[in-house]
Amino acid sequence: MTWISKSVTGLGLLFLAHACYSAHEHSALHSTSTAALSSIASHSTTASNVTSLPIDISIETVVAVFVICVGLVLGSPELRPIQWRVWAGKIEREGEKGFMSSDGTVDKDYVGNPFRVLESRPGFIDIRKQRKEFAEWVREGGVAVGAPKS
Amino acid sequence: MSSSLSHPPAHLPPAVALRISQQAPITLRNPPSVISSYSISSLWSAAETPELWTEYENLMLSCLRTGDEQSAHLCLERLTERFGAENEKLMALRGLFQEAIAKDDAELKQVLEEYENILTKDPSNMPVTKRRIALLKTLDKTTEAITALNEFVDSSPTDAEAWAELADLYVGQGMYPQAVFAMEEVLLITPNAWNIHARLGEVLFMAGSTGDSSADKYLGDALRRFCRSIELCDDYLRGYYGLKLTTSKLLSILPQASRQSKSDSGLALPDLKTVERLNETATAKLSEIVRKSVNGEPGWGGYEQAEVIAAKALLDSSAAKTIR
Numbered sequence: 249m250t251w252i253s254k255s256v257t258g259l260g261l262l263f264l265a266h267a268c269y270s271a272h273e274h275s276a277l278h279s280t281s282t283a284a285l286s287s288i289a290s291h292s293t294t295a296s297n298v299t300s301l302p303i304d305i306s307i308e309t310v311v312a313v314f315v316i317c318v319g320l321v322l323g324s325p326e327l328r329p330i331q332w333r334v335w336a337g338k339i340e341r342e343g344e345k346g347f348m349s350s351d352g353t354v355d356k357d358y359v360g361n362p363f364r365v366l367e368s369r370p371g372f373i374d375i376r377k378q379r380k381e382f383a384e385w386v387r388e389g390g391v392a393v394g395a396p397k398s
Numbered sequence: 399m400s401s402s403l404s405h406p407p408a409h410l411p412p413a414v415a416l417r418i419s420q421q422a423p424i425t426l427r428n429p430p431s432v433i434s435s436y437s438i439s440s441l442w443s444a445a446e447t448p449e450l451w452t453e454y455e456n457l458m459l460s461c462l463r464t465g466d467e468q469s470a471h472l473c474l475e476r477l478t479e480r481f482g483a484e485n486e487k488l489m490a491l492r493g494l495f496q497e498a499i500a501k502d503d504a505e506l507k508q509v510l511e512e513y514e515n516i517l518t519k520d521p522s523n524m525p526v527t528k529r530r531i532a533l534l535k536t537l538d539k540t541t542e543a544i545t546a547l548n549e550f551v552d553s554s555p556t557d558a559e560a561w562a563e564l565a566d567l568y569v570g571q572g573m574y575p576q577a578v579f580a581m582e583e584v585l586l587i588t589p590n591a592w593n594i595h596a597r598l599g600e601v602l603f604m605a606g607s608t609g610d611s612s613a614d615k616y617l618g619d620a621l622r623r624f625c626r627s628i629e630l631c632d633d634y635l636r637g638y639y640g641l642k643l644t645t646s647k648l649l650s651i652l653p654q655a656s657r658q659s660k661s662d663s664g665l666a667l668p669d670l671k672t673v674e675r676l677n678e679t680a681t682a683k684l685s686e687i688v689r690k691s692v693n694g695e696p697g698w699g700g701y702e703q704a705e706v707i708a709a710k711a712l713l714d715s716s717a718a719k720t721i722r
Contacts, residue, residue: 332590332630333629333630333631333632334632336592336630336631336632336634337631337632337633337634338632339631339700340631340632340633340634340635340700340701341632341633341697341698341700341701342697342698342699342700343699343700343701344700345697345699345700346697346700359405360405361592361593363588363591363592363593363594364409364593365406365559366558366559366562366584366588366591366593366594367409367562367593367594367597368406368409369559369562369563369566370406370459371490371525371528371529371532371559371560371563372528372531372532372535372559372560372563373459373494373532374532374535374536375459375462375463375494375497375498376497376498376500376536377536378462378463379462379463379465379498381412382412382415382416382463382464382465383465385412386412386416390412390413390416391413391416
């Protein structure tokens, strides 16, 4: 999805730059032509035309801004759930994978179920029991998962 | 890796704990810049973050669990170097380390005495108080642990962790009304904790299964607690599992119990039709979760394997009952 949003934004920026350039060119040409005109005929009937741009440049500017907006919105990350039950359900259903960004790292502020500490209770940890359970697990032939490739 | 290091490791499966502790020597090879001696490289090394010390603490717990005492001691030393030996949390961590390496009960009693010495000097030392209670539990002095914990929650009634521990101790002793009270205190502090709602439902279900006179009242309450946990969390496997168990049990005792408990104060029992519909919903939802999780559909992989297997077994057994 990101390349779509990036190309759309780039296209919009290109349009915008083109519109700006056109406006600049138009005003430059216009001022020289009016200067030449006024030097020939020394009355300024065309003075009201100096401020107005041709309609196609205005349209191009508006379209370019709109296209940039669309591109940026397309590129925004997925919205987080704001309802408690949806958010909690996502944690339970998807686990860490639901909170990964596109490059495979878990969000920094992801903590899983924040209330799990009330069941694991690190302040009251029974380290001897944990050691015993771990030793039993090793005796049953457990091995580490996801060992690093290095 | 760092994502699992930044959370307390007590609930991690042993395989993950082993992996973390195997990587400990690599993680610990370079001392953090704040406590290493001044060198020119400290100018461009990263600044100290609070997460670093959380990781040290969690790494130490994982290493102690897997029996890698050298790495654990190194963690402890670096934490001491950073925060000083008089830090309350560090006193507790040091005690934890000694508990872990103690060889017999006599040494454990020594650690207990040490805790008591610390507490006579400074009775407001919360982490050490908690360690003392935990050690009492380890030494099978559950009654003393409950008494100490009661004093603790008297002085610090907003400590949800302590209430939860107290509830757990009461459940271990079979004192369900007290456990329910303690769990309700936890819920007063954290009213949105869906797992605590489910846990309270489980305690109530256990209380209702003992077969005393007010069993149906307990089961009705358990039903409400499980419903609340599901309300707080979509597709909550544990909540639906409890709901199914409770409704099945209620369906078997409701017909004879519905008349006599009308005079009771408190909430009335839900009527038969509601319970039946809840049972059907729970069955449908559980089978959906099990199906999607077993098939490995994307977005359904967060459930624990053991929980899914248990849910499947429950579904199978109830299906067998219906066929018979």
